[in-house]
Every structure is written in C-alpha cells, then in structure tokens.
Amino acid sequence: MRTTSMQMSFRETVSDKFKIRNVHLQQSQNQIRHKTDGLSSSTLVLRRGQPFTILINNDGRPFDPLKEKLVFKIVLGPLFVEVPVSVSGQPSPSQWSAFLERSVLDPNAPRMLSISLFSPASASVGVYSLQLRVETRWSVKTHLLGQFTLLCNPWCQADSVFLQSEELRNEYIRNDCGLLFKGSAGNVVSRPWSFDQYEKGILDICMKMLQLSPQAQANVERDLLNRSNPVYIGRVVSAMVNCQDDKGVLMGNWSGDYSDGVSPSKWSGSADILRKWSETQFSPVKYGQCWVFAAVMCTVMRALGIPTRVVTNFNSAHDTNTNMVIEEYYSEMGEKLSIGRDSIWNFHVWVESWMKRPDLGGGYDGWQVLDPTPQELSGGMYRCGPAAVKAIHEQKVNTPYDVPFVYAEVNADVRTIIIRNGKILSTSIDKDKVGALICTKRPGPSMLMQNITEEYKTETSPQSIGVSLQFLKAPVVGETLSFSVTIVNKVAVPKLLKKHVNAQNKEYHRNPTGTFWEAHDDLKIGPYETVVVKHEISFNEYMMVEVAEDSLVNLAVVIEDVKSQERVLASEEFNICSPDLNIQIQNEQLVIINKQEVALVTFTNPFKVAVSGELTVSGSGLLEEKVEMSLTIQPRETMRRAVRFIPRMAGARMLQASLVLRDLSTVLRGFKTISVQA
Known part of the structure; x- marks a missing residue:
C-alpha cells in the first residue's frame, strides 16, 4: 500500500513541474517579418531593432513566473548578455529585452509560450548563439536553441542605416541584379551584373569575411563591439574585398595576362567569386578590376543590410602627389606621352553606402563613398572611405575618411602641356574634364542610368574651344x-x-x-x-x-x-562597343513561378570572318545551373539558341548571356529583365 502511495505522489510531482519539451525559432515567419526571406544561411536571419518571436512547448503545468524564471543568454564570440523574460513592461531601444506575449492555458491544448525578443538598433552585426536557462528554487537547466545572424535594419528608424523610402530600400538592399556602367562619358556602356545575395551560402560567406578581417584577428572583442557601426563595417569590407594586406577576396590585375586565372571581363555575378574564395580556404580569386571589386562589395554590404549602390565616375583622376592637378603631356603631333605618375582612368567604379555619420557632426549623413579597389593606403591598409558625398561637394577636404583622394578623382584640374624635344610649346587648364559624368542605376525595374554628377561637383566653368x-x-x-x-x-x-x-x-x-x-x-x-x-x-x-x-x-x-x-x-x-546579344522570352507577359519557360538568344555576326566561342546563359532565381555551349558563326549568319528555365523566385529577375569570342578576344553581352508572377 505504501509503495502505491509513493508512486502516485511522484507522478503528481512530475505533472506539477514546468518542463520544456521543444523550442521553435519560427525561421520562416520571423524572416518574412524581418524582410530577410530569401537570404540563404545555415542560421535564422534577423534585422536589429526589431522583435522576433520564439515558441516554447512545455510539458507539466503552465509556466508560472512566481515559480520559475526564464533567462535568455545571447552570445557573440567572447561577449554575451543575459536577458530575463518579463511578463509586462516596454522594450528598451538601447538594450536587449524579452517579453512573454502569451501562454496557452487550455488543459486540452498543448502547452505553449510565445516570447518576443528585442534587439537594440545598435546591436553588432554577427552570428549569435542563443541559449535559454530555466531557473527554479531547486534546479537550473540550460537549453541550447541554435544560432541567428543579425543584420543592419534600414526599415528601423533608430538604426544608423535607416532609409526613408520603401522604393529605395527595395533597390539598394533587396534587389539582387543591376547594371554597371563602363566605357567613356560620351559612349556609356551598361553592363548587367548579378549581385547574388540570395544565392546559397552567400550570406554565411559574407559573415566569414568579417571574422577573417585583420581587425577581428588582432582583437576579436573590440572588433565585435565596433561592428555596431556601419562606418567601421564599411572600412573592414572595403579592405577585405581586395587581398592586398589580408585574406581578402580578389586579386587585382591590369596587365592583360590572365592565363592563370579569370579575366575580369568574364565575371558576370558575385556568387561565383565569393564561392571560389570560400572553397579555396580563402585564397584570393584571380582576377578583378575596379567594377568587379565594387560589384562584390555591393553584394556584401546589401547582404549585411547596409543600403548600397554601384557608382561610375567617368574621367576619374588618380592624383598621386595630392596637389589636385593632373598633368597630361602631348607631342605637337597630338600623340599623348607617358610622362608623370598622375593618370586619368576613363572610368572608375566604386560604391556608395547609406549611413549616418555622427563622427563628422551634423550634415554629413547619407551617401558615403567606399572604394575596395586597391589604390592608396588609408590608415595603413588598402581601402578607401567612407567619404561623405556631401563633404566632397562642399570641398571639405580635411574630413575623414579619404575625402581629399575622392575629391581629386571627381574635381582635379587637368593641365595639358604640348612639348617638343623637352621644351613646352603651350599649356592650358581644363576644369571640366575630370568627373565628366558620375552615374548609377536608376531605382526601379527600368534598367536606366541615373546621372548623379551634381551630387559631387561644384559648378563648372564655361568652355571656349577653337x-x-x-x-x-x-x-x-x-x-x-x-x-x-x-x-x-x-x-x-x-x-x-x-x-x-x-x-x-x-x-x-x-x-x-x-x-x-x-x-x-x-x-x-x-x-x-x-x-x-x-x-x-x-x-x-x-x-x-x-x-x-x-x-x-x-x-x-x-x-x-x-x-x-x-x-x-x-x-x-x-x-568601341561590342554588338549586343538579343534575348527574347516566348511568353514574356505570363512568366509564372515554377513553370517552365523558353528564352531565345540570337546574334548576327557583323564581322567579315567566322567567329567561334563559348555562349553562357545565367540568371539568379531563374536557372539552377549556367547553360554553356560552344558555337561557330559564319559572316552575316544569325545564331539562334533556345534556353529553357524554371523561375524559382517571384519579382524582377535578370537573365543574362555572354559570348566569349576566341578569334577576336572580346566578350559580347545581352540581358533581359523578366517580371516573374507569384
């Protein structure tokens, strides 16, 4: 009889206990609310300054805040914060907090707690571990709940990357395809690029880039604390996209010999580059030039939640002696001479990222120039910026970071000197040649150029040309x-x-x-x-x-x-522009997610000789794998190739084709923007 009584008493004790059965991080629902749906990561992906909800299923009796205490431990490297769950009160904008939203008391329903966790809008960007501790008078039990990646939040007013317009947030954070501009100011060439921030594993690679930076290697605690600031993140990423002084992503090459790597002209998206870097244990990828460096940086910054766009400066000055004057020498026959170290690049490509600049006092929030192409040292490393565009426009050349260098790129005077046998025959100064056109892609689906020259340049002087x-x-x-x-x-x-x-x-x-x-x-x-x-x-x-x-x-x-x-x-x-490839979609107005469609790629050979080469067709969210084929086209012959694709993401997607010609060592390109219906 006594035995039976003890068993009953034990059963009553078990059922009277609060015991966690499982915890749901609600990845899908939280990511939709945080506008991180589509980003591929091994973790839950969240934006700072915004609550996320966790569901706890428990056995035994309902949760009683008088009998047990729930405490979240949020861990980032060697840093952590403990957050007790409150049953009432208001979240703080400056610190982590957790609130019990509701608990299910129905005796017939599974017992469930819904808890909201709030991160501050100034929390550090990084990969966090989440633990939950249940404390009672008699015991302490810790549950490991998994990891989450925390990003900047341009939708949150308190975040230093907050951007007012939904159209601009969609363009500069969520859009994964765009245009890069090359060529010359009088003959601009638009070049399609796939930023690929939604491609498998890309976000995790971007987070790895922060962990591998020299700053993180030197002092991980200080690096993690500084990662609350997009100014700091921008400088780290600007240095890590090139490999000059770290385990960076890309090696620059302007020699014309790319035989031991990939010619910069052949890249058409960031995922191939970032994956190759990751798969080779973070060895530099060969090779990049300015537009490749900038496009990869744009991918990383958008993935981290910092609004970013790619900008081209036509007639970009490289002022080596910081005198704001570029000297160009010509013979009396009009032949340009290689004298002096200063140079003007026909075009140079960098990025602008949107952020507040409390370090500069008032008035310099907004677009900031960041340039990952390795040109000059900044703070002992090959990087540039963030240089406030407003400071460049106002000629505030004593403003950090690297404003004098960027100011010269867009505003330097050009002194033209005609010489014969070392003797100067004439000189003239042109104040308008440098920064002749500064442009980026216009927001929205239109795939047009936006002229932003006036955001950088003071007024120009009238020209008098004979x-x-x-x-x-x-x-x-x-x-x-x-x-x-x-x-x-x-x-x-x-x-x-x-x-x-x-x-x-x-x-x-x-x-x-x-x-x-x-x-x-x-x-x-x-x-x-x-x-x-x-x-x-x-x-x-x-x-x-x-x-x-x-x-x-x-x-x-x-x-x-x-x-x-x-x-x-x-x-x-x-x-001299290459001829375009033409892409047509069979049912252009009725492209539907998960339904097979056909694209027709055509090209008429304008040359007097036959050409042969490799045709590649790719499209993030449209093709799982690139389509590649070899072909030969006779003079004046029209090539037609059908490519089948199944869209797996709704919205504006880009299909792009490139034909690398062997005989003429040039790359022909074409692209088509497709609106995929849900």
Whole structure:
C-alpha cells in the first residue's frame, strides 16, 4: 500500500513541474517579418531593432513566473548578455529585452509560450548563439536553441542605416541584379551584373569575411563591439574585398595576362567569386578590376543590410602627389606621352553606402563613398572611405575618411602641356574634364542610368574651344569609325593652319600606348569661319588593337597656327562597343513561378570572318545551373539558341548571356529583365 502511495505522489510531482519539451525559432515567419526571406544561411536571419518571436512547448503545468524564471543568454564570440523574460513592461531601444506575449492555458491544448525578443538598433552585426536557462528554487537547466545572424535594419528608424523610402530600400538592399556602367562619358556602356545575395551560402560567406578581417584577428572583442557601426563595417569590407594586406577576396590585375586565372571581363555575378574564395580556404580569386571589386562589395554590404549602390565616375583622376592637378603631356603631333605618375582612368567604379555619420557632426549623413579597389593606403591598409558625398561637394577636404583622394578623382584640374624635344610649346587648364559624368542605376525595374554628377561637383566653368571632335555615329566593333574635327576661327583675320590627328590604343586605367592611325594636313580658314573636316578609320585599321572589352581609343587633334605658332588641342577618349546579344522570352507577359519557360538568344555576326566561342546563359532565381555551349558563326549568319528555365523566385529577375569570342578576344553581352508572377 505504501509503495502505491509513493508512486502516485511522484507522478503528481512530475505533472506539477514546468518542463520544456521543444523550442521553435519560427525561421520562416520571423524572416518574412524581418524582410530577410530569401537570404540563404545555415542560421535564422534577423534585422536589429526589431522583435522576433520564439515558441516554447512545455510539458507539466503552465509556466508560472512566481515559480520559475526564464533567462535568455545571447552570445557573440567572447561577449554575451543575459536577458530575463518579463511578463509586462516596454522594450528598451538601447538594450536587449524579452517579453512573454502569451501562454496557452487550455488543459486540452498543448502547452505553449510565445516570447518576443528585442534587439537594440545598435546591436553588432554577427552570428549569435542563443541559449535559454530555466531557473527554479531547486534546479537550473540550460537549453541550447541554435544560432541567428543579425543584420543592419534600414526599415528601423533608430538604426544608423535607416532609409526613408520603401522604393529605395527595395533597390539598394533587396534587389539582387543591376547594371554597371563602363566605357567613356560620351559612349556609356551598361553592363548587367548579378549581385547574388540570395544565392546559397552567400550570406554565411559574407559573415566569414568579417571574422577573417585583420581587425577581428588582432582583437576579436573590440572588433565585435565596433561592428555596431556601419562606418567601421564599411572600412573592414572595403579592405577585405581586395587581398592586398589580408585574406581578402580578389586579386587585382591590369596587365592583360590572365592565363592563370579569370579575366575580369568574364565575371558576370558575385556568387561565383565569393564561392571560389570560400572553397579555396580563402585564397584570393584571380582576377578583378575596379567594377568587379565594387560589384562584390555591393553584394556584401546589401547582404549585411547596409543600403548600397554601384557608382561610375567617368574621367576619374588618380592624383598621386595630392596637389589636385593632373598633368597630361602631348607631342605637337597630338600623340599623348607617358610622362608623370598622375593618370586619368576613363572610368572608375566604386560604391556608395547609406549611413549616418555622427563622427563628422551634423550634415554629413547619407551617401558615403567606399572604394575596395586597391589604390592608396588609408590608415595603413588598402581601402578607401567612407567619404561623405556631401563633404566632397562642399570641398571639405580635411574630413575623414579619404575625402581629399575622392575629391581629386571627381574635381582635379587637368593641365595639358604640348612639348617638343623637352621644351613646352603651350599649356592650358581644363576644369571640366575630370568627373565628366558620375552615374548609377536608376531605382526601379527600368534598367536606366541615373546621372548623379551634381551630387559631387561644384559648378563648372564655361568652355571656349577653337577645336572640337565629334563622332558621326556611335563606334561599334566591325564598323568604320566616322568622326569630324570642327575648327573655329574666332578672330577677323584669315589663318594658315596645320592639322595633326592621332589615334592611340589605351586601357581605361592608364596612359595610351603606340599610335595605330594618324592624319596630317594643311588648311586655310577665313575670318570667323568654321571648318568641318571628316575622317574615317576602317575596321582593318583598328581591329588588331581595339577588340578587348575595356580597351579604348585616345583620339587627339592639334591645330597649329603657322604664323603665331599658337597650338590648340582637343582630345576624346572613347570605347568601341561590342554588338549586343538579343534575348527574347516566348511568353514574356505570363512568366509564372515554377513553370517552365523558353528564352531565345540570337546574334548576327557583323564581322567579315567566322567567329567561334563559348555562349553562357545565367540568371539568379531563374536557372539552377549556367547553360554553356560552344558555337561557330559564319559572316552575316544569325545564331539562334533556345534556353529553357524554371523561375524559382517571384519579382524582377535578370537573365543574362555572354559570348566569349576566341578569334577576336572580346566578350559580347545581352540581358533581359523578366517580371516573374507569384
């Protein structure tokens, strides 16, 4: 009899206990609320400054706050905070807090607690571990609940990356495809890029980049505390995208020889680069140039929750001696000479990230320039920024970080010097050449360019030109280049002139090499007369030098007054566009998620010779794997290739195609934006 009584008493004690059966982190619901749905990670992904809900199923009696205490332990590396669960009160915007939302008391229903955890809007970005401790008078039991990744939150007003407009948040955080702009200010080429922040494992790789930084390796605790600040994160990522002084992602190469890696022109998205870096135990990926560095940085910053866009500066000055003047030397025949260390890149690409700048006092919040291309040291490392765009516009060149360098990139004066045998024949200053056009992709689905030059530049000075160059039609590979030289006599006396026109091959980031075409002649011009002279350069004359994607032509004309020996120079640097690939979708208005569709890629060979190469078609959210095929196209023949795809994500997606030609060492591209219906 006594035995039976003891058993009953024991059963009553068990049923009277509060005992956790399991805990649900509600990954799907929390990620939808936090606008992190679609981001691929091995953990729950959350944004700071916003509550997330955890469900606890328990056995025994209902939770009683008088009998047991629930305490969350939130761990980030060596740092942790303990957060007791409150049954009432208000969340604090500056510290972690937890509140019991509701508990199910129905004796017939499974027992369940719903708890809201609040992170402060200034919490550090990182991968956290979550533990739950149940304390009673007699026992303490700890449950390991798993990990979560915490990101910045541009939807939260208290976060230092808060962005007011939903359209801009969608463009600069959630959009995973866009355009990069290259070429020259007079002939801009838009280049599709897949940022790939939703691709499998990419977010985890971005978090690994923070963990591998020299700052984290030197002092992990200080690094984790500093990761609350997007200014700090921007400087870490700017250095980690290049491999100059750390375990960074990309190695730069401007030599033209990419035989032991991938030519920068062949990349079309960030996922391939970031995965390759991760899969090779964080060895640098070969190779990148400025637009590749910038596009990868844009991916990382968007993944971390910091609004970011890719920006191109045409005629970008590299001022090595910080005197804000770039000197360019020409011969009297119009040939550009490689004298001096300063240079003007036809285009240079960086990113802007949106954040508050409390370190600069008032007025400098907003877009900040960050440049991961390794050019100059900043604080002992190859990185640049964040430089406040407003400080650049206001010429506040004593403002951190790296404002003088970026100011010179967009605003330096160009001093043109014509010399003969080391002797200066004439000099002139151009205040408008540098930063001729600064642009980014326009927000929204339109895939158009937005001119943001005025955000950087002070007003320009009026030009007074006696000679100018103009293209009669846009230069395209395979066609004759047609341009005119316009000469204006601004005085009341006739003149006898010598005209020297010179074309040199160049790469976007350095001075030109040898002349491949030139023309010289004499002409007479009457008082106040305007003379227009037309010139043509045939495909045969430029095809051997001007086919690579980022090769350009430096075209210059020097007009010499025979009597006064006064010389005037006009120059134009331009790119010759490759023909586009055309992509058409069979049912363009009815593309539906998880339903097979067909895209048709076409291209007509404009060259007088047959071309062969590799066609690659890719699309994040459209194709699981890239489609690759070899082909040969005869002169004037039209190639047609059908590609089947099944969309797995709704919204605006981008399908892009590239054809790498072996014979002409150039890359042809095309892209199509597709609206996928849910």
